[in-house]
Amino acid sequence: MTPSAAHRRRERSILMPLSPNAPAVSLRSVAITFGSKVGGYTAVQHIDLTASPGEFIAIVGPTGCGKSTLLNASAGLLKPSDGEVEIFGAPLHGLNSRAGYLFQQDALMPWKTALQNVAVALEPKGVSHKEAEAKARDWLRRVGLAAFVDRYPHMLSGGQRKRVALAQMLIRDPEILLMDEPFGPLDAQTRQIMGNLLLDLWAANRKAVLFVTHDLEEAIALADRVVVMSAGPAAGIIGQFPVPLSRPRDIAEVRLEPAFHHIHKEIWASLRTEVQKAYAQGEGASS
Amino acid sequence: MNRLKLILLQVAVGLSFLLLWHALTAYPILAPTRQTQFFFSTPLDVLARVWKEFASGEIWRHLWITLVETLLAFAFGAGGGILFGFLFARRELLAAVFDPYIKAANALPRVVLAPIFALWFGLGIWSKVALGFTLVFFIVFFNVYQGVREVSPVVLANARMLGMNERQLLRHVYWPAALTWMFSSLHTSVGFALVGAVVGEYLGSSAGLGYKIHEAESVFDVTGVFAGMVILSIFVILIDFVVTLIERRLLVWRPAPSTNGQG
Numbered sequence: 001m002t003p004s005a006a007h008r009r010r011e012r013s014i015l016m017p018l019s020p021n022a023p024a025v026s027l028r029s030v031a032i033t034f035g036s037k038v039g040g041y042t043a044v045q046h047i048d049l050t051a052s053p054g055e056f057i058a059i060v061g062p063t064g065c066g067k068s069t070l071l072n073a074s075a076g077l078l079k080p081s082d083g084e085v086e087i088f089g090a091p092l093h094g095l096n097s098r099a100g101y102l103f104q105q106d107a108l109m110p111w112k113t114a115l116q117n118v119a120v121a122l123e124p125k126g127v128s129h130k131e132a133e134a135k136a137r138d139w140l141r142r143v144g145l146a147a148f149v150d151r152y153p154h155m156l157s158g159g160q161r162k163r164v165a166l167a168q169m170l171i172r173d174p175e176i177l178l179m180d181e182p183f184g185p186l187d188a189q190t191r192q193i194m195g196n197l198l199l200d201l202w203a204a205n206r207k208a209v210l211f212v213t214h215d216l217e218e219a220i221a222l223a224d225r226v227v228v229m230s231a232g233p234a235a236g237i238i239g240q241f242p243v244p245l246s247r248p249r250d251i252a253e254v255r256l257e258p259a260f261h262h263i264h265k266e267i268w269a270s271l272r273t274e275v276q277k278a279y280a281q282g283e284g285a286s287s
Numbered sequence: 288m289n290r291l292k293l294i295l296l297q298v299a300v301g302l303s304f305l306l307l308w309h310a311l312t313a314y315p316i317l318a319p320t321r322q323t324q325f326f327f328s329t330p331l332d333v334l335a336r337v338w339k340e341f342a343s344g345e346i347w348r349h350l351w352i353t354l355v356e357t358l359l360a361f362a363f364g365a366g367g368g369i370l371f372g373f374l375f376a377r378r379e380l381l382a383a384v385f386d387p388y389i390k391a392a393n394a395l396p397r398v399v400l401a402p403i404f405a406l407w408f409g410l411g412i413w414s415k416v417a418l419g420f421t422l423v424f425f426i427v428f429f430n431v432y433q434g435v436r437e438v439s440p441v442v443l444a445n446a447r448m449l450g451m452n453e454r455q456l457l458r459h460v461y462w463p464a465a466l467t468w469m470f471s472s473l474h475t476s477v478g479f480a481l482v483g484a485v486v487g488e489y490l491g492s493s494a495g496l497g498y499k500i501h502e503a504e505s506v507f508d509v510t511g512v513f514a515g516m517v518i519l520s521i522f523v524i525l526i527d528f529v530v531t532l533i534e535r536r537l538l539v540w541r542p543a544p545s546t547n548g549q550g
Contacts, residue, residue: 124449
């Protein structure tokens with residue numbers, strides 16, 4: 001570590017947040033290789049991506065292009081083999097404590113009720129049990145599950161479980177939201193409802209969002225900026241498109257606007273060849 | 288199938304077995320009744336003996352001893368199994384080093400240990416507790432070990448992203464996962480605790496159900512042996528029932544096995 005970097009870090013720990021201008025997430029020439037550096041599988045490389053505080057970024061790309069890998073690197077779950085990850089201007093060491101993560105798979109603790117699952121998220125912050133439960137109740141109400149607080153995850157539908165997970169993430173009030181195809185396993189209607197719920201909650205308290213999806217329409221409807229990735233291996237970012245749609249948006253209605261079609265066409269032009277490439281690769285493999 | 292019909296059929300099987308037994312021992316069908324009764328007793332004699340045991344109050348002391356041995360064997364075995372299962376699951380090196388020894392110890396037929404335990408712990412309850420312990424320990428140990436190692440990586444990553452430290456992970460993720468596996472083996476481990484107790488008593492003691500059966504056997508009192516077995520069965524069914532109640536209470540968060548096998 002250079003002296004200036006060390007100094008920066010020390011300063012940051014005293015004055016948090018460092019500066020309002022520092023990007024919430026900044027990936028600089030990040031590469032991630034699994035296995036050995038030589039002969040390993042390079043998932044992504046030469047990734048440069050910044051997310052400003054309050055910015056909603058959607059990352060789209062063909063299956064297996066390493067979209068989730070980028071999120072894991074931003075979360076600190078995965079250490080990049082090359083390049084730097086900075087969170088609000090400070091290099092990331094270990095887990096990213098300022099981020100919340102919404103997983104694609106079920107990540108709730110199956111032995112805890114909805115209420116316990118949400119309340120337990122405040123325990124690491126040292127919130128008292130009683131206060132945590134009161135807040136958890138309030139969050140479950142906000143995601144529309146007031147009547148289901150005492151249900152265990154297996155008694156809830158897929159959409160309801162995602163709502164609990166959303167409440168669990170948001171109750172900690174993280175400054176960065178990382179979402180890995182969170183609505184992927186849900187049916188079309190539930191996805192729309194969840195998308196609108198997410199936009200409502202986000203509009204009330206804007207955080208930087210990295211939202212990974214394979215659904216381009218979902219990406220455009222939700223995001224301020226759509227980042228397109230190329231097909232893996234060694235995937236990179238091949239385009240970034242600002243979404244010129246006004247907010248507040250309704251996921252279902254925004255799709256009917258001419259501007260939506262325009263941007264969709266533009267992004268799809270760059271995405272299509274990558275999807276075809278990935279598909280051609282997949283012909284040989286199982287997926 | 289409705290419940291009533293099922294119960295009727297179950298009762299019918301039991302009754303026909305008793306009737307067959309009665310017919311074969313009360314009438315000289317296969318052999319003279321004196322001979323068959325010596326070897327097989329008769330259901331009525333056995334029932335009368337069971338009744339007498341309970342009525343005279345003689346059996347309660349033995350039941351109590353066996354129950355205490357079973358509970359102690361279960362408590363120590365489960366406690367040790369959880370502790371070591373946890374430790375080994377969290378310390379790869381320990382598990383790898385001890386792996387062959389644990390497998391060898393588990394492969395050993397526990398009955399051969401009974402005389403050693405009698406030597407070490409005497410003929411009182413502790414030699415039986417020790418025997419039950421060796422049976423319960425390994426069941427719980429392997430289950431907890433598996434449970435802790437197979438915690439869903441997504442649930443774990445999520446808990447870590449929520450900011451949980453090692454202690455909180457232990458409390459909210461590893462511990463419940465391990466307990467789940469332990470409880471799923473509750474029937475087996477309580478059953479083995481009882482087996483340990485009864486076999487231990489059988490091989491050398493002065494009280495308990497195993498002792499009662501052994502005592503009757505040594506004087507060729509077949510009626511006494513069967514009566515002891517009947518009492519043992521009733522005892523096992525009652526314990527199993529209690530275990531089912533406990534299990535239902537503790538695993539309330541689990542989906543019903545018929546709809547979804549995964550917990």
